[in-house]
Amino acid sequence: MxxxxxxxxxxxxxxxxxxxxxxxxxxxxxxxxxxxxxASYDHGPDTAIEKFYHHCFSGDKYLFQLLEEIGIRDRLAWRKGSTGYYVDGAIYPLTTPVEILRYPHLSLVDKIRLGLLVLGSRTIDAETLDDIPARVFAIRRCGEHAYTSFFEPLLRSKFGDMHDQVSAAWLMSRVSIRSNRGVEGERLGYLDxxxxxxxxxxxxxxxxxxxxxxxxxxxxxxxxxxxxxxxxxxxxxxxxxxxxxxxxxxxxxxxxxxIPYQGAACMTLGLAREVTDGIYWVNMKGDAPYGAVIGHTNFIADGRYGEHIVYLASYYRGSVPERLEERMLADFRTRFGVGQDEIHWHRLAIEDAAGPVYTTxxxxxxxxxxxxxxxxxxxxxxxxxxxxxxxxxxxxxxxxxxxxxxxxx
Ligand SMILES: Cc1cc2nc3c(=O)[nH]c(=O)nc-3n(C[C@H](O)[C@H](O)[C@H](O)COP(=O)(O)OP(=O)(O)OC[C@H]3O[C@@H](n4cnc5c(N)ncnc54)[C@H](O)[C@@H]3O)c2cc1C
Known part of the structure; x- marks a missing residue:
């Protein structure tokens, strides 16, 4: 055959x-x-760097079974992934309970309702939420303010103009998978x-x-x-x-x-210094031409790359937005105060079919x-x-x- x-x-x-x-x-x-x-870029002997940021999760049973079968399970290491939110020119860490309590852009009531949503995500059957828009569900559970100031920017940065059509099934499974965290952050896996x-x-x-x-x-x-x-x-x-x-x-x-698909445009930069206050994953609120800044070397922080690696993550529908590379770079340099001489290299990876849009x-x-x-x-x-x-x-x-x-x- x-x-x-x-x-x-x-x-x-x-x-x-x-x-x-x-x-x-x-x-x-x-x-x-x-x-x-x-797929990855070469980064010196025995070190590659993914074109699109990747980590695995503790529940990835079949992936781990495969790693075992092909003899590379011992290369899997668990690390802490910290998170933050960039709002109005400042990065707010949102990893530990104290940091979350200190975050000024949500009220205490918003935070309690968000906490209950996170707890609920672990037991809810996401598939039953397939016909409910994420927006309707999040507003019902957490209120209008928490939706517009917290969820909506995240949904926009991930799904652009289609953010209103995404289902609560996607939202809750995402919340569930990203809430596997202790007080120091999310537990995420990466292969040496x-x-x-x-x-x-x-x-x-x-x-x-x-x-x-x-x-x-x-x-x-x-x-x-x-x-x-x-x-x-x-x-x-x-x-x-x-x-x-x-x-x-x-x-x-x-x-x-x-099936509606969207594309991903992901810029990887090799930098002379750290720019996200030691945080792995910083979501962007506002109008940056990327939805998250991912400090890869704050996740893999053992100096193996000899420089700092940062990703700028963006998604698009249809064709790649005009002058995206130039706009991403200019915005990043201005917002994060990075000089041209501090950028060792940068590359933009484009994938037109980077994933489905999980509409209702x-x-x-x-x-x-x-x-x-x-x-x-x-x-x-x-x-x-x-x-x-x-x-x-x-x-x-x-x-x-x-x-x-x-x-x-
Ligand atoms: C930005 C980004 C971040 C991600 N982060 C994570 C993460 O942290 N953790 C996680 O678990 N998953 C993550 N994923 C998802 C994960 O990478 C994918 O789910 C998985 O790799 C998909 O594999 P696939 O083989 O189904 O599809 P693909 O990887 O898309 O493979 C399809 C292949 O088909 C090829 N192809 C297309 N058309 C043709 C043709 N006509 N002829 C021949 N070849 C063709 C393409 O070039 C491609 O190589 C991420 C994905 C993206 C885009």
Whole structure:
């Protein structure tokens, strides 16, 4: 049996990992790098830095199982992730209970209601909130002021103009996952050497088993031929697509549910000094052309990079906003008082299909693993609802491989 996998992101690599002992697997990847959203830049010997900031969470059971199987679990280290909020020119730390109590932009009543929402998020069944807008839910639970001064800027920075359409299912699952914290902050995992270690190890493993990974080879034409398929004119018994339903349709795939996707534009900067007051994750309130400033070296703070690494995170719909790189850089320099000579380097990573927008009713758009004779797994699959993640990619890759083995083999 020969199988063609479209896309070498984590879902595609994991699907190949579970299939390549039994089948001949070929992966097509349009980019020079593999890993998709989890791809990295080189940063000196044995150190890579993700193009898009990444960490994992303590509940990522299947990801940890995979790390164990491929022999890199010992590279996983747990760290504290501190958070803050940038409001009107100042960074307010919001990690410890004392810092939260001191935060001046919410009243005590707002804070108590927010605290109750966080506690409630741990037991609520997020899926039951799929048809309720996040805005309606948050106002009902925490009041108008807490919504406009706290939640709305966060939703805007993550979903832009579609922030009003996002479901409470997404909001509450996000609150739940980000509230796994002690008094010193959130407990987050990171692989020594970066998540590139995971991508490299999967590639080694797959190559050793005869799997072929074709870089810079986009799937451009998909065609049904009797019982099988042709991808770019080459025949195969089964196709697993890990790309967005719209991208699949554009190359000849079936019409699938119109899942709204958004793009991510993420700037990574190597700096001479620290700029976020020692905080890992600073959300931005206001009109900056990025929604968060992520002090990576305040998370991985052991000096391994020999400089400070900061990400500026932004999302967009449609095409990349005009002059984004220039505007991000200029705004960051002004707001954080960073001189040109303090910036060693910067790079902007763009990904048009960086994740679905979890609008109300999204659950009904989730795609099954098999559809119209094709196999589908990716950010649009059930394990990535109501938020896409590495864990979701690992589960979806494994599940689609099982589906293929159960039907085609
Ligand atoms: C900014 C950002 C931050 C994130 N942070 C975290 C985090 O902290 N923790 C976490 O758990 N998750 C995080 N994620 C989510 C996680 O990275 C993704 O859920 C996961 O990597 C998705 O893997 P995938 O294989 O499904 O999709 P992708 O990684 O998108 O892979 C799809 C692949 O298909 C390729 N492709 C597209 N079209 C074609 C074509 N026609 N032919 C061939 N190849 C094609 C693409 O180039 C890509 O390599 C983050 C994502 C982003 C964007």
């Amino acid at each position: 020969n199988i063609c996998i479209i896309g070498s992101g984590l879902t595609g690599l994991v699907a190949a990992y579970h299939l390549s002992n039994t089948a001949d697997v070929e992966i097509l990847e349009r980019s020079p790098d593999i890993g998709g959203c989890l 050497g970066g998540f590139q270690v995971l991508i490299d190890r999967l590639e080694e493993d797959l190559t050793a088993r005869g799997c072929i990974i074709r870089r810079e080879t986009a799937a451009t034409a998909l065609r049904r031929t009797g019982e099988g398929w042709q991808v770019n004119g080459s025949p195969c018994d089964a196709v697993i697509s890990t790309i967005s339903p719209a991208a699949l349709q554009a190359i000849g795939g079936p019409e699938l549910a119109p 009713g999204y659950r009904r758009l989730i795609q099954p693993y098999a559809r119209a004779g094709l196999y589908l797994a990716g950010m649009f699959s059930a394990p990535n609802y109501p938020e896409r993640s590495m864990e979701g990619a690992v589960i979806a890759g494994r599940a689609v491989a099982r589906e293929v083995l159960g039907t085609v083999a």
